[in-house]
Amino acid sequence: MAKEIQVLFLDDEDSVLNDILRLFAQEPYEVFTTTNLHKAMEVLRKEKIKVVVSDQRMAEIQGVKFLQDVKMYYPDIVRILFATNTDFSSAEEAINMGEVYRFISKPWKNAELLSTIRRAIEHYDLTIRAELTNQRLKEMYEMQREFTSTVSHELRTPLASIKTAIDLVYKKTLGAINSDQEEVLGRAKRNVDRLKRLIDDILDLTKMESGKLQMNFMTNDIHRSILEVVEAQKDVARSRGLYLKTSLDAQLPYVSFDSDRIIQVLNNLVGNAIKFTKQGGITIKTLNKFRENFILIKIIDTGKGIAQEELPKLFQKFHQIESAHENEEGGTGLGLAICKEIITRHGGEIWVESILEKETTFNFTLPIPAQSKTL
Amino acid sequence: MKILLIDDDQDLCQLTKRVLTKNGYDVAEFNDGAKGIAFASQYKPNLILMDIMLPGLSGPELIASFKSDPQFKNVPVVFLTALVTGEEQGLEEEGIAAGGVNYPTLGKPYEIERLLAIVKKYAK
Numbered sequence: 446m447a448k449e450i451q452v453l454f455l456d457d458e459d460s461v462l463n464d465i466l467r468l469f470a471q472e473p474y475e476v477f478t479t480t481n482l483h484k485a486m487e488v489l490r491k492e493k494i495k496v497v498v499s500d501q502r503m504a505e506i507q508g509v510k511f512l513q514d515v516k517m518y519y520p521d522i523v524r525i526l527f528a529t530n531t532d533f534s535s536a537e538e539a540i541n542m543g544e545v546y547r548f549i550s551k552p553w554k555n556a557e558l559l560s561t562i563r564r565a566i567e568h569y570d571l572t573i574r575a576e577l578t579n580q581r582l583k584e585m586y587e588m589q590r591e592f593t594s595t596v597s598h599e600l601r602t603p604l605a606s607i608k609t610a611i612d613l614v615y616k617k618t619l620g621a622i623n624s625d626q627e628e629v630l631g632r633a634k635r636n637v638d639r640l641k642r643l644i645d646d647i648l649d650l651t652k653m654e655s656g657k658l659q660m661n662f663m664t665n666d667i668h669r670s671i672l673e674v675v676e677a678q679k680d681v682a683r684s685r686g687l688y689l690k691t692s693l694d695a696q697l698p699y700v701s702f703d704s705d706r707i708i709q710v711l712n713n714l715v716g717n718a719i720k721f722t723k724q725g726g727i728t729i730k731t732l733n734k735f736r737e738n739f740i741l742i743k744i745i746d747t748g749k750g751i752a753q754e755e756l757p758k759l760f761q762k763f764h765q766i767e768s769a770h771e772n773e774e775g776g777t778g779l780g781l782a783i784c785k786e787i788i789t790r791h792g793g794e795i796w797v798e799s800i801l802e803k804e805t806t807f808n809f810t811l812p813i814p815a816q817s818k819t820l
Numbered sequence: 821m822k823i824l825l826i827d828d829d830q831d832l833c834q835l836t837k838r839v840l841t842k843n844g845y846d847v848a849e850f851n852d853g854a855k856g857i858a859f860a861s862q863y864k865p866n867l868i869l870m871d872i873m874l875p876g877l878s879g880p881e882l883i884a885s886f887k888s889d890p891q892f893k894n895v896p897v898v899f900l901t902a903l904v905t906g907e908e909q910g911l912e913e914e915g916i917a918a919g920g921v922n923y924p925t926l927g928k929p930y931e932i933e934r935l936l937a938i939v940k941k942y943a944k
Contacts, residue, residue, distance in 0.1 A: 601902040605928035606831040612932050613835065618842045641929055 448475040450492045452562055455485045455511065456500040456527065468555055474566070482506055489519060495569040496562060498549070500527040501536065509539045516544060521573060523565040527551050586655070593651045597644045604644070608637045639777070646779035650762070653786040660703045660790055667740065667811065668693050670704050671729050674711040682719050688726030689715070694733045700740055700811045706787045707811075713780045714744040714807045720776075721805070722748035739793065739810040750801035759797055760785045784809075821943045824865035825849040826856040826882070827900060828874050832928065836869070836900075839932055840939065853882045860886060865895060867943040872899040872911045872925065880914035887919035896921045896942040902928035 451474040454465050462478035469476040477492070479485050482505045488494065497515050501508035512524040526548040528536040536548040546568065549561055613619055615630040622630070652658040675689055682689040711729075718727040725747025732741040751759070758764045763778040788795040788809045795809040823840055827833040828851050837847045848863050850856030853874045860868070868886065872879035883897050897920040899912060916922045926938060 598902055601928055602829055602832075605902060605930065606829065606835055608929035609832060609835040609839065609932070613838060613842075616932060618839065618932070637929075 448473065450475040450477045450488070451494065451566060452476045452496045452498065453485060453488055453492075453494050454478040454498045455482065455503070455508075456480065457503040457505070458500075461500070468558065469562075472559070472562075482511065485511075489515065489522070494519070494522055496523045496525060496565040498525040498527060498562070500551075501532045502529070509535060509544060512539070513544050521569065521576075523569045525549060525561065525565060527553075590651050590655045590657070594648060597648045600644050601641075604637065604641060608634075608641065611637055643777045643779070646777045646783060650779055650783055650786065653783065653790065660706065662701045662703055662791075664699050664701045664814070665704055666697075666699055667702065667707065667731065667742065668697065670702075670708050670711060671731070671742075674708055674715055675729065677712065678715050678719065681716075682726065685719065685722075686724070687719060687722055689719075690726065690728050692728055692730040694731045694740075697731050697733050697740055698735065698813055701814050702791055702811055703787075707791075710784045710787050710809065711742075711744075713784050717776075717780065718744055718746035718748065718805070718807070722746045734810070735813060738813050740813060741808060741810050744807045746805050747803070748805055750803055750805055751797065751799040752801060753799075756797055756799065760795070821867075822846045822848070822863060822865045823939065823943060824856055824860055824863060824868045824870075826853050826868065826870035826874070827851065828853075828871060836935070839935060843936055845939065845943070853877050853879075857882050857886050860892065861889065864891075867939060868895065868897040869900060869939065870897065872901045872915055873903050878914075879911055880918045880920075883915055883918040883920050898923065898938055898942060899925040900928060900930070901925050 452469070454462060454476060456462055456465075456478070457480050459480060462480065465478055466476065477488050477494075479488070482503075485497075489497070497512065499508040499511050499515075503511075508526050508528070512526060515522055515524055523546045524544065526532075526536050526539060526545045528548045529551045533548075533550070536545065539545040540548065546565060547561055549558055611630055611634050614622060615627065615634050649658070671691060671693070675691060679689050715727060715729070727747075728743075728745045730743040730745060732743070734741050760781045762782045764781075785795050788811075792812045793810040795807070797805065797807050799805040821844070823845050825833060825837055825840070825847055827836065827849070830851055833849050833851060837849045840847045848856075848859060848865070850859065853870065854877050856868075856870070870879060870882065874882070877885070879899060886892055886895075886897065897915070899915055899920060901911075903911070912920075912925055921942060923938065923942075926935060
């Protein structure tokens with residue numbers, strides 16, 4: 446079987462090229478040599494060249510210029526420059542600019558040239574393999590995403606019948622039930638609702654992580670969103686004997702955000718705060734950090750606090766702190782991961798601070814757009 | 821108050837029918853969209869509640885055919901869906917364009933209260 450052409454040499458001196466052909470005769474790949482630029486381009490077009498070696502000083506074209514063209518049309522090909530000592534500075538510059546992989550000084554040492562070319566071929570093979578792997582990973586990720594949304598759709602259909610059936614009986618639409626039946630069905634209902642939330646959250650997170658979720662950014666007043674969340678949650682807080690108050694910075698500028706998504710974040714953080722607070726209450730605070738170009742939103746509770754070692758894990762998927770399981774409502778373990786995704790997509794940050802048995806503060810920032818800084 | 825219910829999921833269709841009949845509505849339910857729409861001219865519903873993703877004729881096609889009869893011009897069509905893949909958005913838009921109610925689609929699984937609130941709001 447004929448050896449594949451893998452290396453191309455361009456040099457305007459025939460004697461140099463003849464030496465090279467002799468030197469590479471024993472190598473496991475074919476070397477193509479030419480003095481002609483057009484011939485070189487033609488070979489690049491037709492063959493699967495991995496490495497191109499070009500002389501710097503040629504009558505037709507400068508080596509670096511030729512290699513720049515190669516880079517433009519065949520970015521994967523490893524480019525090597527032959528340079529005499531008077532060309533070293535331009536060769537170095539070409540390497541630093543990423544135009545050239547290596548340079549070989551002329552006159553060369555045979556062993557050095559052979560090993561440089563071998564390494565260049567290896568480099569090519571590794572790069573291509575990495576690209577293929579990357580491509581494959583992307584495809585797998587996309588398949589997984591599609592699978593997740595299909596599965597959550599398929600789960601939703603049977604779950605819809607189960608939920609409606611339980612609700613019909615539990616809500617006594619079909620007639621009276623005794624207290625044992627009510628208790629048992631209540632447990633079933635809570636778990637069906639939890640399963641529904643879990644499916645919704647998994648889908649939400651999958652959409653966000655794959656960038657498929659369209660954000661609807663609008664310049665708006667975050668205080669309106671906060672007040673909306675307070676309105677929605679105040680009864681729950683009151684029923685547990687907790688206060689839910691705000692401390693809003695009147696000088697807060699409008700910022701750009703997706704209000705549905707930020708309300709989702711606020712609802713999640715306030716909901717968590719209510720869940721983990723037995724006495725006292727929750728304060729939502731806003732601060733204008735215009736010097737740092739962001740606004741800061743704090744959700745402060747007087748709850749049981751979170752141990753320091755738990756803090757970094759909180760935003761991980763399916764991480765729930767132990768005591769979360771004692772709670773009757775049952776979280777999905779995805780809420781904070783979703784919050785983090787949403788805030789990150791807004792260009793903000795989210796973090797938590799806590800003192801055990803005293804308080805917990807969830808903080809998030811939203812960047813202030815340049816034009817509204819003066820407001 | 822008469823509701824024409826179209827959902828190819830037999831179990832959910834029967835359960836939804838129970839929710840509605842127990843709350844005082846008269847319900848005609850169909851698993852097949854075309855048959856359901858064909859029944860409309862004799863049933864004369866006050867509201868249609870239908871799954872937007874149906875086998876055979878699609879939700880928007882069914883609405884278009886239903887709305888082509890002038891007597892149903894003012895009868896609202898509300899959608900139900902278990903789709904969450906993003907596909908439903910296109911269907912919703914088409915459905916609204918065909919004359920469906922421009923209201924957030926009732927997602928499955930639904931809350932009974934929300935179903936009743938929507939039906940109460942639109943069935944006239």
